[in-house]
Amino acid sequence: MAARCGGWARLCTLLALAALAGLGVEAKNSQDVRCKCICPPYKDRPGHIYNKNVSQKDCDCLHVVEPMPVAGPDVEAYCLRCECKYEERSSITIQVTIIIYLSILGLLLLYMVYLTLVEPILKRRLFGHSQLIQSDEDIGDHQPFANAHDVLARSRSRANVLNKVEYAQQRWKLQVQEQRKSVFDRHVVLS
């Protein structure tokens, strides 16, 4: 279940993000474009940055720099030093991306807390103390999914949808446990 859940979550996320990529091209909030002119210090005037919401063809010193800090003949010399750039961004893209990312992170954290803390407590309460007799390799194994073997053996006997889902989840847990043994315990891969 968890593997399929991961797969579906992946698919939904990438569909949302593909839509977002399309959105990113389309939506242009009026606040999302600007012309930014940076003017260095000139004679006794300090440097200044000017932002204005103009279109790309109007993005130059004369349209953006207001009020002009220097008088008539100096304007040209002042404007020669200024550098004006037209920039745009998509605030919707940023907002949607960050919110999607935070929700995925939050879901993962909740699932992690459930798997590491809540599930062992629930299982212990549901199946009583007799199930605490673990197999040899699980003694002292305080890692998540330590009881995957037992649940796998038990769930093979029943065959309805819920148990199929649980069976798939236990299979995924076994795989992760194997990976964890290779990487963290025996340091065989990815050391």
Added chain:
Amino acid sequence: MVNAGDMNGSGNLMDFLDEPFPDVGTYEDFHTIDWLREKSRDTDRHRKITSKSKESIWEFIKSLLDAWSGWVVMLLIGLLAGTLAGVIDLAVDWMTDLKEGVCLPAFWYSHEQCCWTSNETTFEDRDKCPQWQKWSELLVSQSEGASAYILNYFLYIMWALCFAFLAVSLVRVFAPYACGSGIPEIKTILSGFIIRGYLGKWTLLIKTVTLVLVVSSGLSLGKEGPLVHVACCCGNFFSSLFSKYSKNEGKRREVLSAAAAAGVSVAFGAPIGGVLFSLEEVSYYFPLKTLWRSFFAALVAAFTLRSINPFGNSRLVLFYVEYHTPWYMAELFPFILLGVFGGLWGTLFIRCNIAWCRRRKTTRLGKYPVLEVIVITAITAIVAYPNPYTRRSTSELISELFNDCGALESSQLCDYINDPNMTRPVDDIPDRPAGPGVYTAMWQLALALVFKIVITIFTFGMKIPSGLFIPSMAVGAMAGRMVGIGVEQLAYHHHDWIIFRNWCRPGADCVTPGLYAMVGAAACLGGVTRMTVSLVVIMFELTGGLEYIVPLMAAAVTSKWVADAFGKEGIYEAHIHLNGYPFLDVKDEFTHRTLATDVMRPRRGEAPLSVLTQDSMTVEDVETLIKETDYNGFPVVVSKDSERLIGFAQRRELILAIKNARQRQDGVVSNSIVYFTEDPPELPPNSPHPLKLRRILNLSPFTVTDHTPMETVVDIFRKLGLRQCLVTRSGRLLGIITKKDVLRHMAQMANQDPESIMFN
């Protein structure tokens, strides 16, 4: 009871009616694939489709779809890789700034985005605006002063620890394969090794999510290597949707090569560099068809990333520089010096990092991965905060170091003493003497350089996604900028020396320290990874300046020569050796004069070769043989006396075939004869039904004679991707050479530990 006469002339028909053995043709975890078999299976499939396409319109359309499925997969990979890279960039941008403050009206904006619409930014302080508040302002309403500094410092460390702890917990609980860079394992996978789950969906999800967390936590690592892993996971995901790729491991690796190119392309904004990186560093076999498809995938990925537009100005990478100031021949000397520095640093880094990783692998240090990550993060955060060059993210640091100091820059690095009467336009500022800000920046950079060199050694290889392109480039950029400022000041103050007189008149803009930073970055990256062409192409795609190819090449070549003088392996090959993966490097040269007899098994004094006979073993004999030995395959000979070779049978397929036969075929018992010939052997009456296993027999195993030089044998293994090779003399089977034997022999010849090769 079987009459031999029934089978005459109908051999092929009976084969066709035999049930196909399920799962034949898949490989076990941590084993090597058989490239020749995958290639021949793909040719069979293609021939079948082509012959069927003449039958009807529907079959023709199916054949067209099959031909186009490759391009569809590339398109999908490019889209997903570009999207994920855009998400990662935006999220990293935001979360890095979260350590320092928060944007009040809209919490999802980073510092720069928050102040985008504000009119309160000043020339000196480009990022100051009232909407963005540091944590000390938010919590205790103070923005200056000792208590504000300490509070900001403390919260910076807390956020960094929080991110790192979340990252390592997620990796540990959900996807342990998501740690590390990924490139050594992908190199091994592309050479034919199977690591199940390494390119899975959970690994993809966790790697993407935790990559953002670890880069934001301020650790000294980059995201380029992990982005290659992410892109290969996307490649694996999409190739599993099409049976052309999901059933054939060889074809799947073509898709993965192209996906790796797309990964580098979005990491650097360098599509061509990505393709060359995939060709040079990551892939094992790279046919021309893959070249064109990789380019397509890389372009689609780059275009997708650009349309998401993470940096607000249509640039793909944060440090795109646009200046075109020329460089001079005399500057080649400091560039070559930077190359030497890059080579030396590369050697130092590889040796220290491998020693540290080996210690992590063998001692008690490896038992506390979470604690290790937390300690390293704490050290990094504590030391990095006071120095403004390490406090910000490494990409921003590199961007600032690459930039030239025009009149519009106001950072400390550009605090030169300006001539107040100067009337030059913006781009052509001449060399100026350094102001106090530059001197401060120099020693701060020196401290940052030492810190980065030390901490990256301990950071790379921890149980979190970590890349090393950005830290290497940062080290090189810092060294290069310092050298550049040094040369610039030397040229300004001593412009009458012989070396400067010819090309540097007073009042001219001779030296561009930003270029030195670029060259330094290229040198250090080349020294660590030993990339050549792909490095130069990536660097000039990053900068957009074709003028700088010669300095970049000079530095890259020098750093590679210097680094190769100390050790032949780059960081990725060194990690492959550390892990003991069965990777037969195409760059290694085998120049010894040994023969095949010296390497083959069984050696003199060992037990004789375990073989199967053509038609004289029973099912029970075969099962006993399988149980008692752990070989991956068995040669099949005519009989124990004549030992003439018929073919080779894989262990996994024998097990599956026998299991299937016991379950499904009638009359197959332990005493049944197993035969590999077309027709069953002459059997006495009342003997049980014989078992035909010709389907699983490889009738064309590769053989060499015992006097074949090992040079040729290694070449054959490399070029054809063999797993094992049989050794014969006058047609009689003598022994077997496996890939593991070849690797062990090469290690022995190079005086390394042959027992470090762990996998088959």
